[in-house]
Amino acid sequence: MSINKNEILIGFFIIYFTISIFDAYFIIYIPLYYLNILSVNQTELAFVQSITYLTLFITPALGLFYDKYIRSSLSSKTILYFFCITLSGSFLIFIQYKEILYIYGISVFVFFFSKSMIRTVMTSLFLKVVEESKKIKLNIILLVNTATIAGYLGISLIFNFNVLNITAIKFWDSFFIFGWISSLPIIITSYVLSRKIQFFKESNHETSNDILPEKLFRYEFIIMGIIYFSYILSTSDLIISYPLSSWIFDKFNESGFRIYSSLYFIFFICSILGLYISNLLCKKYNEKKLMCVFIYLYMILLFPITISNFPMFMILNSVLSVIAYSITTTYTSLVTDFSNKGKYRTFKYQFLQTSSSISSIVFIPLGTLYFGIISVETLIIFSGILTGISGLLILSTLPIDKRIELRNHNFITKHNIESVTK
Numbered sequence: 045m046s047i048n049k050n051e052i053l054i055g056f057f058i059i060y061f062t063i064s065i066f067d068a069y070f071i072i073y074i075p076l077y078y079l080n081i082l083s084v085n086q087t088e089l090a091f092v093q094s095i096t097y098l099t100l101f102i103t104p105a106l107g108l109f110y111d112k113y114i115r116s117s118l119s120s121k122t123i124l125y126f127f128c129i130t131l132s133g134s135f136l137i138f139i140q141y142k143e144i145l146y147i148y149g150i151s152v153f154v155f156f157f158s159k160s161m162i163r164t165v166m167t168s169l170f171l172k173v174v175e176e177s178k179k180i181k182l183n184i185i186l187l188v189n190t191a192t193i194a195g196y197l198g199i200s201l202i203f204n205f206n207v208l209n210i211t212a213i214k215f216w217d218s219f220f221i222f223g224w225i226s227s228l229p230i231i232i233t234s235y236v237l238s239r240k241i242q243f244f245k246e247s248n249h250e251t252s253n254d255i256l257p258e259k260l261f262r263y264e265f266i267i268m269g270i271i272y273f274s275y276i277l278s279t280s281d282l283i284i285s286y287p288l289s290s291w292i293f294d295k296f297n298e299s300g301f302r303i304y305s306s307l308y309f310i311f312f313i314c315s316i317l318g319l320y321i322s323n324l325l326c327k328k329y330n331e332k333k334l335m336c337v338f339i340y341l342y343m344i345l346l347f348p349i350t351i352s353n354f355p356m357f358m359i360l361n362s363v364l365s366v367i368a369y370s371i372t373t374t375y376t377s378l379v380t381d382f383s384n385k386g387k388y389r390t391f392k393y394q395f396l397q398t399s400s401s402i403s404s405i406v407f408i409p410l411g412t413l414y415f416g417i418i419s420v421e422t423l424i425i426f427s428g429i430l431t432g433i434s435g436l437l438i439l440s441t442l443p444i445d446k447r448i449e450l451r452n453h454n455f456i457t458k459h460n461i462e463s464v465t466k
Contacts, residue, residue: 062230064195107394131158132227277434283407287415318369350421
């Protein structure tokens with residue numbers, strides 16, 4: 045595969061930047077629109093969420109399909125370009141019929157499916173780039189997460205300048221139309237990438253990752269499975285993601301919500317800081333130990349939110365943003381290293397990334413369903429407990445992981461000696 049690093053990095057940034065804009069709509073602003081402006085039935089909304097988020101589980105199947113059957117750059121380019129257009133179209137459907145809840149469900153279903161296909165193609169490209177140049181791994185992870193943060197920041201600024209009256213539907217209409225216009229860059233970028241980037245190469249050489257014995261792979265699968273489940277628990281704060289905007293609006297009034305939304309860029313700056321810090325630390329220290337430290341710091345800072353005033357809430361959220369993206373970086377780095385071993389690399393990467401999907405389908409509908417029944421403060425405490433458990437799970441893997449690393453080193457050394465002798 046011919047790698048033009050600048051083109052690839054720009055492509056990754058724009059595609060994930062655009063996807064994050066739509067994620068911001070679905071995570072921050074559409075919840076506020078449905079719960080506080082349209083006042084839809086919460087049970088019906090939770091049911092629609094649970095059905096639509098099921099689409100997130102197709103990503104491993106898409107990864108397996110991609111690994112087994114997509115063998116040409118032309119096929120990859122066609123998939124990427126087609127689903128970028130479909131993603132744009134799904135949001136346009138939502139704009140036209142946003143008052144109808146089941147139409148919203150259909151548009152979200154199409155959106156998630158399109159996003160999954162786009163990420164499958166980009167994941168395959170990412171793993172191939174990392175295989176040829178491992179030094180670029182953390183740089184791309186940093187870039188993708190920075191693009192995600194920038195997308196959220198951009199849309200929050202548009203909200204504050206565009207939606208002058210939160211309760212006026214006319215402002216929301218123009219705000220949603222801007223979201224659809226924002227989808228055009230991803231279509232243009234996918235077309236440019238499709239013309240200039242080769243997604244496949246012929247490879248006949250055997251790497252050390254492909255020759256490790258099955259027993260060692262099995263141990264590594266167990267370790268990665270524990271970390272996978274741990275990451276699910278560490279993201280249990282998604283239980284407050286849907287009611288959070290309404291909680292802030294109710295607790296701190298409209299002025300508080302506007303300040304919160306206006307100062308969202310602070311969270312983004314802190315998130316980028318977290319990415320850079322974890323990027324540097326991952327190059328020097330054991331990533332599993334780092335992930336454990338970050339998780340416990342996150343847990344400790346969750347609990348004070350329940351009794352905080354608005355200034356303290358903003359400070360705690362800023363620090364949590366730093367830690368949250370540090371956890372994400374370390375987990376993604378671990379997933380990348382594991383996925384590049386053996387066969388079906390895109391499938392393994394996509395499967396391990398379903399941790400976020402499971403968190404979404406479990407915790408987001410729960411938060412929506414119990415909002416108004418259980419206080420948000422109680423939900424935060426519940427999330428903190430689950431986060432603490434996730435840290436214990438990672439700690440349990442460290443002794444086993446040390447033995448596996450030693451055996452891997454001995455086996456690879458032995459294999460290299462035998463190859464030289466022959």
